[in-house]
Amino acid sequence: MREDDYLNDDFEESTVGTPIHRREFLKRFGSGLFVFFTVGDLSAVQQTRRRGSEYPEDFNAYLRIGDDGRVSCFTGKIEMGQGIITSLAQMLAEELEVDFSSVDMVMGDTALCPYDRGTFGSRSTKYFGPPLRQAAAEAKAVLIQLAAEQLRVPKDRLFVKNGVITDRRNQGKKISYAQLTKGKTIERRLDGKAPLKDHSQHTISGKAILRTDAMKKVTGEAKFAGDIRIPGLLYAKILRPPAHGATLKTVDTTAAQKISGAKVIQDGDLVAVLHEHPDEAEKALRSLKAEYESPEVSVDNQTIFKHLEDSAPSGDIVTEKGNLVEGRKLAAQSFETKYFNHYVAHAPMEPHTTMVHIGIDEIKVWASTQSPFGAQRSVAQTLGVPPEKVHVITPFVGGGFGGKTRNLEAGEAARLAKLAGRPIQVAWSRKEEFFYDTFRPAAVIKANSGIDASGKIVHWDFDILFAGTRSSEPIYDIPHHRVFARGAWRGTGSAHPFSVGAWRGPGSNTNVFAMESLTDIMAQAAGMDPLSFRMKNLNDERMRRVLQAAADKFGRPFSKAPSGKGYGIACTNYLNTYVTTMAEVKVDEKSGNVHVERVVCAQDTGEVINLEGVKLQIEGCITMGLGYCLSEEIQFKGGKILDENFDTYAYTRFSWTPKIETVLIDNPQLAPQGCGEPAITTMGAVIANAVNDAIGVRMFVLPMTPERIKETMVKEVK
Secondary structure, X not given: OOOOOHHHOOOOHHHOOOOOOHHHHHHHHOOEEEEEEOOOOHHHHHHHHHOOOOOXXXXXXXXXXXXXXXXXXXXXXXXXXXXXXXXXXXXXXXXXOOOHHHEEEEEOEOOOOOOOOOOOOOOHHHHHHHHHHHHHHHHHHHHHHHHHHHHOOOHHHEEEEOOEEEEOOOOOOEEEHHHHHOOOEEEEEOOOOOOOOOHHHOOOOOEOOOOOOHHHHHHOOOOEHHHOOOOOOEEEEEOOOOOOOOEEEEEEOHHHHOOOOOEEEEEOOEEEEEEOOHHHXXXXXXXXXXXXXXXOOOOEOOOHHXXXXXXXXXXEEEEEEOOHHHHHHHOOEEEEEEEEEOOEOOOOOOOOEEEEEEOOOOEEEEEOOOOHHHHHHHHHHHHOOOHHHEEEEOOEOOOOOOOOOXXXXXXXXXXXXXXXXXXXXXXXXXXXXXXHOOEEOOEEEEEEEEEOOOOOEEEEEEEEEXXXXXXXXXXXXXXXXXXXXXXXXXXXXXXXXXXXXXXXXXXXXXXXXXXXXXXXHHHHHOOOOHHHHHHHHOOOHHHHHHHHHHHHHHOOOOOOOOOOOOEEEEEEEEXXXXXXXXEEEEEOOOOOOEEEEEEEEEEEOOOXXXXXXXXXXXXXXXXXXXXXXXXXXOOEEOOEEOOOOOOOOOOOOHHHOOEEEEEEOOOOOOOOOOOOOHHHOOHHHHHHHHHHHHHOOOOOEEOOOHHHHHHHHHHHHO
């Protein structure tokens, strides 16, 4: 399997936890109609299981219609701001023919919800939504059959509205879902035979609906892991090394032990102070006197790219067509370039936080995590207990972006709770967040391409180092091409001085930056404007439609670069979501500052479930994407992270935010695709192309800081 396959995406096998099984679920909830279904490719699950992992045999999604008329979806997915708490409920309400307000989403609770691998990759609506919709259709079909029997009318004479089944010929003859399920336990397994509603009949799905978590979040009612309080709770502050790879030699805890109420824990490599008040715990932590032995510095921001090139492992061909030797013979002009990006942090608003309470019969965990079952397993392994004894509850998560998957703080909290005999909360400080984050990996892309005399791309050869394969396949019609990938975007090893991992749109941000920057270079060499050049080389009608829709909305004529206008274009196919972004920038040539004035993004994400939700996701991607384009870069020396807070690590400011316009392509014939990540992947390329159009400077390194822009301007003048 390639790294982009659904079951082998953002997490390692060790994240697998133990689900609640169907029989236990029925015992807990008693009466109602239950539909059980599986999400994902069953053959892939079985193949993975044969390799020795612990994927559950039971179904991994549950739908319940209770005898109170409320509908519940139980899913291991979590809500971290992406809006699936609303969009999945829309799909369910639409197909089941119930009022949207009657749907409850029960998410990320390992004692109530079936197993799920995690929430990541812009894939919840795409992969979980269709089987959920089918399960709702199945439930509706069962209820109509039951109603036909009770009302003694043919089922084809019945229709459903707001959870009430009515006889078309005698509308006084009706029965509700609640009446049909009252006092009964009706179990069904999904067979996928019930017909789905045509999209033209949708009244809930496809509409702009206020997010169900919106009011709680703006009023402060919403609970996050750090908001949970229980009797006896102690706050933990943990002694951290000064650098990755450093080892503790000595520690003096005398001063900390003198602080009233402070409890010092020292267990091997773990040194922590506990207190009923977090500020007192922090005070005690600062009083510790520790001596570490740190490894020799071997790489830093200035040497990282050479190090990566020297350390790159053997790789694999991602895609190949034609013959590159023949393609080079066809080229009137050839181009050889390199593209680089630095390490980038997730920097979520809510740092990693977990609370663990070890009870007599159950270990209860409140965790800010993208993988509740991964947290369950982490705690279970730490404490040496069966996973089913660990109950993980996932409140709202304050941003993840691919970073809240390892559950390191869950293991720390469990270990301390056992040693202290009290409930423990571990909430990372911003400094810890930057230190232990799995950064988006620094990466290098070596690119070689050529065009013929007419401006057609005839060869394309990409060598990707440490960015992974996602969005790396050419979107243009190129007869001779090859993409080769060496090193992935996750893990540890000799190449990186610290851990790297998924960062919103993993790999794609780097790959699209290189691909679409090179496309603009070729357009300029061909004497063409970047829009015409792309249209000339695009055969994919769906992508052409998205590109044209963006151009129509942008409403500005493109010219051969550099035109001085500051216009840019970038396109990609992100896991079958098609995106075109256009931007208008102004560059201060004295300071090197880039001001992005306007961004237009057209996106074909298949069927749109929540109109407003998709727009919000696109706007969020564009806003966040400005950071990795213009300023975000982890400064380090060896394993020492020099950025400890936002005073040195600069991400998007409100003052940077441009006018954002979205265009959603109507494509209801295609099942809903992901929309939480695609629009961020084009931002590096579109801004780089716009900068080049504005001042004639081509940027090959992300981020495009003012210093780098000025330095490049000086070099090009020379």
